[in-house]
Amino acid sequence: MRIALFVTCVNDTLFPDTGRAVVRLLERLGHEVVFPEAQTCCGQMHYNSGYRRDAQRLAVRFVETFGDADAVLVPSGSCAAMIRDNYTRLGEAGSPLGREAGALAPRVYDLTELLVDVLGVTDVGAYFPHTVTYHPTCHGLRVLGLGERPYTLLRAVRGLELRDLGGAAECCGFGGTFAMKNAEVSSAMGWDKARNVAGSGAEVLCAADNSCLMHIGGVLNRQRSGVRVMHLAEILASTEEEPAHT
Amino acid sequence: MSRTFVGMPDFPTAAAGATHDPQLRHNLREATHTIRDKRDSAVGELDDWAQLRAAGKAIKDRTLRHLDGYLEQLESAVTAAGGTVHWAADAEEANAIVTRLVRDTGEREVVKVKSMATQEIELNNALDQAGITAYETDLAELIVQLGDDLPSHILVPAIHRNRAEIREIFLRTMADWGVPAPENLSDQPAALAEAARVHLRRRFLDTKVAISGANFAVADTGTLVVLESEGNGRMCLTLPETLISVVGIEKIVPSWSDLEVFLQLLPRSSTGERMNPYTSTWTGPTDGDGPRNFHLVLLDNGRTNALADEVGRQALRCIRCSACLNICPVYERTGGHAYGSVYPGPIGAILNPQLHGTSDPVDASLPYASSLCGACYEVCPVAIDIPEVLVHLRERVVSEPGHAAEKATMGAAGWVLNDGRRLGLAQRAIGAARSMVPRHIPGPPSAWTDTRDLPDIPEKSFRQWWRKREKAQEDETTGARQPREDGAEGRQRSDRRGGERS
């Protein structure tokens, strides 16, 4: 299958390893990945901050760039949710954006949905001999409804031991500009999340959204906890021959 | 004169203080997690919860879209049942009406059932200025009143207090308000509840005027409904001669049978019980049973502002269950006072700016008092999409003057992001500066670096890697011999290992 990758601006700029892992994983599974270079950002930050017009422009750009794709992979739960849930709200009723966004939404997938629902695979042939705990993220949990998919994929990874995360459904406190506008509350939430991560006893905290991982990882680093954070794609891409750098 | 929320700092300032108060954090964590668990199990018992929720939402939408007709219907029904209906456009008018009604009875003391509407209009202060003493009878409201404190939760206004603090308040202040607390008072909840019973018992039996709110007002029958737990509500609604109920205009449900939905949604979502201990309903006064005079004061006080906003209107569906407060990770760490209003938590963050507008810095800061995690929407029994309204209100805030720095940043980011090449150039600049980023950055970024490390910045963006790879593949197919890169750089890039960053 030919899959269009929307890597997201945050991954593109700060976490290129995630995009590379996605490419390696999907090619290993025998699929073709394309990366339309006109892509930039889904507009989530502008939308969530109340800058509707900027968000609209970015949404239009996204729809123009990906409108023809059979499947768009978005390796970030919050960006996938932005595109699926909010683009139709951004398009005034009956506007081209509203129509096209509505038509495109069903072809936009988070990584776990693409693998499990579209490609029909739960064992991706990965090898990752570490203890891992999974943070489901607010958008993955409550907007996309990813449910068991990520856990199913992780359990199939050889060598991986999955640990329960206390308070998993709770927000980590990132929340985009919330992390700056209400920094004290944001870090209080982050520190509580980090405490639960430490309590899991896992070596690696995994999620399908690097924004949350940047925040929790920032706290874990500051605490000298020794716990690493990794995007789910990087674990699923890891094999004995090409192990993820940990 | 009791304390008011006037002059409170904006949310980030108040919230920052609260996060550093370990006693408050502990009290809130214990309380919110306890009630979350209870709610989960009470809601989980009903396999048709989603259908009840959809019905509750629709009934409230029906009410709001035809509110004028329902208000007139309610007025006729209450009047036909022997009650008197008053209309109050704002807090001042509502307070004046209630004060006059109490004065007309010749009484100087009133007992009160817990009521958000009367908290909102600060009725107790207005009565106090008119020489009338209002006695709060709900245990939590009593704790707040005796402690000269402010409510911090819709359902449990004293949720920020633990048993030891409550014992201390009772011992210190009960004597000033009537029957003193026993000297050997322990901090066991049962003993504290007993002290409240003894303190208020005589007051219930003797007071001639009561003031209440209502959870629901039924338009087609003129029936008012109060849900409670302690029996203080029954006391106030049954024993006095005059009952005055102050009710927001959005509290209407169209018909009696609609209660079959809300009497399932509210207790389970609110206290996590299958049913609250007591629910009282009354339709006007009843001969020989209960108050002889019944007054209903219908309160606008900004509700029509919210009604006029097609996105924000849904906030008026709220049935004040407080499930959104209890699940909210922000509320759990800040408590209710930080929201500067009797309506704290997620619902307060969307209600207050709509009731009051966003000219006040506290109200303008509330739409940002959320990480948009969506837990509030998930638990709301009438499906108020609180994140949607928060974002909508942020639009309103940034459409007003001010926020120059943020607007400039967002504008610049929008410009860069609106073109793939510009983004590529920006990424190169960021990559080039990667080694110069200090661990603590002064100025606005310190909001991040004070408590969290920044991620390591990679040398190359994904798109640079992709382009190079594409080129290598092209060259390969055209016969040129370029090594294919597929990971080496990544290993140099970043070590996102906790505790090993220098």
Added chain:
Amino acid sequence: MTGSRERILGRVRAALADVPRDERPDDVAVPRTYASAHGGDPVPTLVDRLEDYKASVHRVTAGGLAEAIAEAARRRSLARLVVPPDLPAEWTTATPATIVRDDGLTIDELDAVDGVVTGCAVAIAETGTIVLDTGTAQGRRAVSLIPDVHLCVVRADQVVNGVPETVAQLDPHRPLTWISGPSATSDIELDRVEGVHGPRILEVIIEEG
């Protein structure tokens, strides 16, 4: 006053400018796909729910009612019991307590009795709720409120499964009191304590057959 009425209604109408003029309330569809009740054998479910709320529950046959009331009065040491004027006399024939009929007692007189015996209008199994509508054997609201012990008789044929059935049966023009266990509070650390201002003890006697 009239000014504010018109002002508020005017504001409401202005706020609803987006609602089509010809829309009627019924055009806003309300999906009534929820259950009318949630199953279970009504009487055992009621007992389970009442006990969960710390009410004492006794199941008796028709002939055993008077003795069950007498037993409860003895156990709770109730010397004086108030009863509504139309409480069936045979309910209290076995009890040693003095029976005070409510012929318009003052509040203080009600406060001086130890307990009250009433019937009820309907009971909801799945929520453990008893509803009084001031009808037969129930008396006025103050009678079942002020005494500290409430002995409430529920006939098995008064027990329904769910809330919708109950709402449909009740007359909203009567003052209604829905009671689910004894008075309680969770205002201190969300820790539930039974017994505040309302009756601190609720004994329910279910009469079957």
